Amino acid sequence: MPKTFEEINEKIAAKRAVVVTAEEMIGVVEEKGAKKAAETVDVVTTGTFGPMCSSGAQINVGHPTPRMKIQKAWLNGVPAQAGLAAVDLYVGASALPEDDPANKVFPGRFAYGGGHVIEDLVRGKDVLLEARAYGTDEYPRTKLETLINLASVNRAILLNPRNAYQNYNVAVNASVSRPLYTYLGVLLPKRSNANYATAGQLSPLLNDPFYRTIGVGTRIFLGGGTGYVFFAGSQHDPTVKRTKQGVPVEGAGTLSVTGDLKGMSADFLRGVSVRGYGASLAVGIGVPIPVLDEEMARFTAVRDEDILAPVVDYGTDYAENTGKVLARVSYAALRSGTIEVDGKKVRTASVSSVPKAREIAEALKRRIEAGDFRLGKPVETLPGPGEGESMRPLVIRPPSTTAGGLSPPRTQRIEGG
């Protein structure tokens, strides 16, 4: 008889829930079979920790006296997006100070960006807020310079459009005769090394491949505190090819997540400087998966050897969107330290931390066992293969001067062209 979210939450409240991590579940299902495992185990916890560039903090700094309608803002010199009412700001993980040299001397350092601002806030450090405004009758202030910190601001939340990618590329350099500097690290020429990400068998969405239990309202471990899935993440694509077990063979689903920054910790939120690529934020996420039935038991017992990832050339194919895949390798092979691409042995390295992923799955397990964490039953599950859309590229359409009787855009008129 299948279990429900409500039944499992009742057991959690009574501190009687049986909780295991996604790695422990592999052993349980091997030993007892999926049917028995589904009867015994209530919740499987998952975890992942790695750079997640589509992340940011949404901060309401509070109203100064006299009031100000902030038009431009900087946090420790990093531009924060204003244009959200008077005192709401958003700082993106990859935002850089305007005077950051970036890649002018290649490869650039990107020593301090939005992700580092967020880490500083979580650490309780003072951050300099500078702001400018055009001034209105009721918001007369035009300049602001003040120190703020996480405790002093009115509210700060993490608001991440795309986190926890369900699978991802394995990057090699097969076409450029110098090292490439990418978000998957340094790639040496002639396919000398391969870098990969995700937590594999511990990864949240790889443990619920068709998103049966995950969607809007799912309560999660986020950055050391508690968060929620608020939508399918940007670029969520359930339509990709899958193995017979339903595991996608390339990047597929994603999560949009949010949570109060005040409960979070720099153990699971870290500013990162990726050489030659940019600044970002490493985020720790853990999603609890209810073992509703035998199928969920089978899904949560997925192993690294069952998960295949595409090897992609980041020298030419990635930038040119060719979609070419050089090989598909399992996470077991990736973790062994060597994979084979076109008959050649290639050394591998991960940019995602398995020890942190394990720590997160364990921490979430303890919270649930202690009755401190109830499962959030989704209001809507994430779109699955039949319901979701494939990722659409941006097709470039240059604005024209005469088509459809549209007048030329302002810049063309000024330049007379």
Added chain:
Amino acid sequence: MQKSVILHFPRTLLDKPIISHIVKTFDVEMNILQAAIMPEEAGHMFSILRGGEKAVQETLAFLERLKVRVLFPARNLVLHEEKCVHCGACVGPCRTGALSVDPETRRVSFDSERCIACNLCIPACAYGAIESVSEHLRAANGFLEDGPSGEPMPPSGAGSLSPSSA
């Protein structure tokens, strides 16, 4: 025994004869490889201590009491263990196996005996956990020198790559 150390001296110790005290009192040799005193009068030094094990321990305890910040470089690297998240990205470029991932725990460890100081691991770490000794000292030099990418490095007592260092 020999111990490589990087010492960061606060400006309050500017006029104290610390090195000669160590040599005389603890009978420890100090081979000074690099040293600088900065405009704001803090100082730093890269040195190899040599002496009996007890003597070296006493020296380190003495420096700690004086609030001198002591770092222990491994080969030519300064490893900031508290910044490491054990992702394993640094292991990829390491040709000698000096950096390796434990197959069970998936934690990263460094065997300085195998390190050939090629420096390929340094750009691979996005968390600021790996610096070369010379970069660390250059950063500590403040505006005396350009930083490794040609940009002026701000004075920072910690000398690590990110201003977010604890």
